[in-house]
Amino acid sequence: MYIFDLDGTLIDSNGVWVQIDLDFLSRRGLSVTEEYTEFVTHATYQNAAGFTKEYFSLPETPEEIMKAWSDMAFDAYAHTVPLKDGVREFLFRCGREGLPMAVATSCMPHLCDAALRQHGIRDLFQAVITADEAGCDKRNPEIYLMAARRLEAAPEECTVFEDSPAAVLSARSAGMRVVGVYDSFFAPWEEEMRRRCHGYIRSFRELL
Template sequence: MLTEIEAVIFDLDGTLVDSMWVWSQIDIDFLGKYGLTVPAGLQNDLEGMSFTETAVYFKKRFSLPETVEEIKQVWQDMAMDAYCTAVPLKPGAKEFIAYLKEKNIRLAVASSNSYGLIDAVLKSHGVREYFDSIITSCQVNKGKPAPDVYLEAARQLHTEVSQCLVFEDIIPGILAGKNAGMRVCAVDDRYSRPQEKEKKETADYFITSYHQVIEGSYEET
């Protein structure tokens, strides 16, 4: 999998960290303040959207009085404690990150989440210093499945797209990596498990643990 790879780019939520449960609860608590319940299929509608795109969607769909920036700040404040104290890395992630750095492979996170939460969770696990760049979809023109955030990551890492390997957990993210011309490894996550067949069909590889990459026991799809 790592043959001729000079840079590895990770999505964050559901890929590098097990955090999707945080957002399910935030949706409930946030909308509950307005006397609203979470509509069926909301998470599916939001897949791949940047933090800003998601706030725009919420403001319009639920007719919220706050500005987009205010909504984003509320969400970040609601999630920060969990990202600092309760969100774990995915199995084998810390060992894999160290393994990549030993091989002098450049590392980045390219995520739809906010910079503040990405930075906080990486610091909480003592791995922030391993990453050369953090790129959010809010910094580019379009969220996933557009390739923009991965192309920007490659630019910041000074690496050709053909030498970049992406790790992603959902279909829009996998497509974003493929649309950027990169190889993509799909990562198992319980929130996207119903998509597993499609994930394997879309990505180049599939893992349930990062130990599989180190051991060479990953699945080629």
């Protein structure tokens, strides 16, 4: 049973969110900080929006902030964000072999759906679990446990593919095998990822 993160694992989208953060804040005369990035990278959208409002004392409501982010991101997810190297071939091979697969993501549900459908891979997954549905961010293992339940699998039967160091720890705490996936956004933590994961790949072509 395979459980995949979306952003930075299946699709090359982390750069989209870096740019959205920069553009959203610069339009308000503000700048990204390390503390801010660390929080919103792993938060649910609602929590990230609430944090953004409080952190920068913005007049917008969290709902208005989420809509602004969504509007900025949708075109990219629906049309231009690419799959990462080897993902298409690996997923379709797993599909041909009848291997149950799920997505567990912090991505907004409609953006996740747009990206998966853009690439024609939505129907390969038996379940798509978002942090909004799970009610927690990916530092909480519940999102992975929920995905396992949807696949009717025990945690120890599941392998999780993740690009984030914090998410890797969460998936391991759920009792799952974890394969780290290289992404340039988390490149400074590559050695840490290699230590924490059961395996580590720079491309899904390594698994073909």
